[in-house]
Amino acid sequence: MTFTPRIGVYVCHCGINIAATVDVGAVTQWAAGLPGVVVSRDYTYMCSDPGQALIQNDIRELGLNRVVVASCSPRMHEPTFRAAVSAVDLNPYCFEMANIREQCSWVHPAAETTTQKAMHLVGSAVAKAALLQPLEQRQAPTTPAALVIGGGIAGMQAALDIADAGFEVTLVERTSSLGGHVGLLHRTFPTLEPTADLLGAIVERATHHERLRVLTEAEVTAVGGFVGNFDVDIRHGHEEEKVKVGAIIVASGFDVFDARRRPELGYGVYPEVITTPEFEQLSQSEVKINGREPKNVVFIQCVGSRDQALGHPYCSRVCCMVTAKQARLVRERLPNARVTVFYMDVRAFGKGFEEFYDATRQAGVLYRRGNPSELIRRGDRVVVRAEDTLLGEPVEVEADLVILAVGMAPRADTDALAGLLKLARSSDGFFMEAHPKLRPVDTAMAGIFLAGACQGPKDITETIAQARAAAATAMIPLMRGEVTVEAATSVVDEELCAGCGQCASICTFGALTLHPTKGVMVSNAVLCQGCGACATACPSGAINVRHFTFDQVMAQINVVSDFRAPVFSAAPAEAEVASPS
Amino acid sequence: MNTQWFLKTEGDALARVRAFLGALWQSASLRGMIVPVFSGGERAPRVELLTDARRLTQADPFAPLMLANGARDLAERGRAGLQGPLGAVLRPCEIRALAEVARRRSVPLESFLLVGVDCLATFAPEVYERRVREVGSPEELTREALLFARQGGILLYRNRPACQRCGAPLPAAVDLCLGLHGLTAGEAILVTARDEPTCRRLRLESITDGGAPPELIAQHERMAAALAARRGRTRARMEADLGGLPANVDELIAHLRACAPCRACLEACPIYDGELEAADAKVVAAWLASCAGCGMCEQACPSHLALPALIDRIRRDLPGLSGPSNSASVETHSCWL
Secondary structure (H helix, E strand, C coil), X not given: CCCCCCEEEEEECCCCCCXXXXXXXXXXXXXXXXXXXXXXEEECCCCCHHHHHHHHHHHHHHCXXXXXXXXXXXXHHHHHHHHHHHHCCCCHHHEEEEECHHHHHCCCCCCHHHHHHHHHHHHHHHHHHCCCCCCCCEEEECCCEEEEECCCHHHHHHHHHHHHCCCEEEEECCCCCCCHHHHHCCECCCCCCEHHHHHHHHHHHHHHCCCEEEECCEEEEEEEEECCEEEEEEEECCEEEEEEECEEEECCCEEECCHHHCHHHCCCCCCCEEEHHHHHHHCCCXXXXXXXXXXXXXXXXXXXXXXXXXXXXXXCCCHHHHHHHHHHHHHHHCCCCEEEEEECCCCCCCCCHHHHHHHHHHCXXXXXXXCCCEEEEECCEEEEEEEECCCCEEEEEEECEEEEEEXXXXXXXXXXXXXXXXXXXXXXXXXXXXXXXXXXXXXXCCCEEECHHHCCCCCHHHHHHHHHHHHHHHHHHHHHCEEEECCCCEEECCCCCCCCCHHHHHCCCCCEEECCCCCCEEECCCCCCCCCHHHHHCCCCCEEECCECHHHXXXXXXXXXXXXXXXXXXXXXXXXXXXXX | CCCEEEEECCCCHHHHHXXXXXXXXXXCCCCXXXXXXXXXXXXXXXXXXXXXXXXXXXXXXXXXXCCCCCHHHXXXXXXXXXXXXXXXXXXXXXXXXXXXXXXXXXXXCCCEEEEEECCCCCECHHHHHHHHHHHCCHHHHHHHHHHCHHXXXXXXXXXXXXXXXXXXXXXXXXXXXXXXXXXXCCCEEEEEECCHHHHHHHCHHHHCCCECCHHHHHHHHHHHHHHHHHHHHHHHHHHHCCCCCCXXXXXXXXXXXXXXXXXXXXXXXXXXXXXXXXXXXXXXXXXXXXXXXXXXXXXXXXXXXXXHHXXXXXXXXXXXXXXXXXXXXXXXXXXXX
């Protein structure tokens, strides 16, 4: 019996996200006339329970065997709809998605051509749907071990949790010792507890844990494989070694903002100007500058944070409390010194933070709202010039110690690590989580997780929380002992394959090997991640990727290739700007 | 007597074919052979007249590159009354052009021993250069092309457009064919003679490895049919992309006259003989009808105008189409399969 596609098309309004720009009704009506389409409907929110029920009902009542949903990016809701069709016994790979939100309504104005583009996108999805084949998902065993990159407090905590749960953990630290930035701090806020007390215990446990192997002066040089079965190359001193792990936690930390990028503040020029991390060192012994105790101390906040011009528009989140803590320490150690803090806004959001800030002010620290414009030298002192934005007048404060509350920046080597692990970065330069709210420790790469300040500025409390969350999430595939492998894998046509091996040379997952007797390549469906690089490299077109076959993709291209985007002329807009009216 | 023979290649088809051409030189008592060779450390093979059989060790009739259609050059040698007999190893489109040129200008071809090779399709020169750099040497690239003979060559879209559309990559009307398509070139290639007297004259029985096994012949035929079908689809797609380009003889004449200062396409054409000057649409139509589909015009054109596709579309509508056609159905060549 020949296969006859019975396709259902479901066009989503996404509230007004799509409907305000695209004529959803017209798209729905147009789709109803496409070959193979049995039913075409629109709905306010296709991803909602009633929306899904609509699809499920049609599959049962109308005997649909292929489903197309035109809504958002597949990265958003493909899993949702695949689960929905699976629930009524339709193979999840018989579902196809047309992205008419991110690729259409969000990026175009409301116009006839935008609706036409949506139609083409839906049409191409329908053309592919008619050719879709059901695929079977398989399971692969996982390696019960984890790799943690970075030996700061985040990396250590995550590594300890996983090791405590009974898995082998390898911790790779680039420097010669564990502890990271926390190891350089004197006391913590809001409790003023000595950092050495809390860090010491963690370092001690990490160093002596029976299932935790710490490699210092080591770095990851290559990562292959996939969730459950990563192959990692590590350079350890002069030695190279390979480890197999099931999950990877990235806890590579941050760089301190380089205050020299604010030259008007005189850092690196005036010895009286130091940064908050330098004050941590200074405060561990005698607080002296130029050989004597300072009498006027000025803190300047938001150095390298909330600064569009420097490309650091984000808040570094810790500097307000670091400043409050250090100002308190100055008041304790030098009761006669005047302490002034220049701030933009004080953000005391954490548990006990606002109380700590109040206590700091009650301890005699003067908070002045304003962002200093420059530092100048006058005699043996420096003068901080600013506008007090509450009084609305310029102020000058003489100081013999100026402390710059520098922010957190993405590490300089973030790009290199992102390349190794194929991770995305958000606009601030830090690693990007899979979803800002629902998946804050996951990455877009299955099996790779984020902990600590490599994902964005954090204090110790949040870092520990994220590290433990990452550890718990990373343990899911390790505990289960198996992972579902991608069914959309490459497949070699033995008739067309000449066994030249070009595909194997570019496959990063080592999925392609030469069959010992047939002289053709064989694709390992467990190792293959369906990236499709081999299919494009194959000289004779012998490799197809399931779910993205040549026929399917060509069918899509054929539909969209007759769409011509309108040519917009810049002339009218210029004329409007130029006209005096 | 059998006209189909085969060569055991033992992993190196190129070396075996070089040796076979040497043996052919002996058995046909050739004075020389026209064949693409590597000379003087050049990256690309060029067609040369060899007078010393020892230089055949540098011959490469399968290189996936065609810098010029050898038909015109060969016809001139024929007209000059060269002291024969000479061997000439040519691609199918060169042979089609040669037959046409010889017919139009009454060039005697008797003094030539024409050897046609199955064409594995060619790259544009710049692509060829890049691929040579990638694989290391031109000979390595030829070996790669031979590796894919069993598949009928590599993916179409990587080749020159003219090769993508070529439905007749198997030579016809020659003394001897070297068959590759559908065969594992590292194991065996086919040698097919025009007729039994040719077999005897060239002593094929002793210079080949025997009569061709029927399964080799069947594989070769199946691949020829598959290639014709595959490329037919490509031709249809290319034609759909032509859009508003010249659709008849008059429009083409006007088009070519409008870009007259260049004339690169006309100079590259092995068959062109001043037809455009004649100002007679019938003369031009006859020239277009004889197109061998080698695509040298397109390769020479600075703006890569899809001339072979254009010409195919135009001549399909010409009354009384004659002459060789690159889109000829496989059946017309079946005697050579």
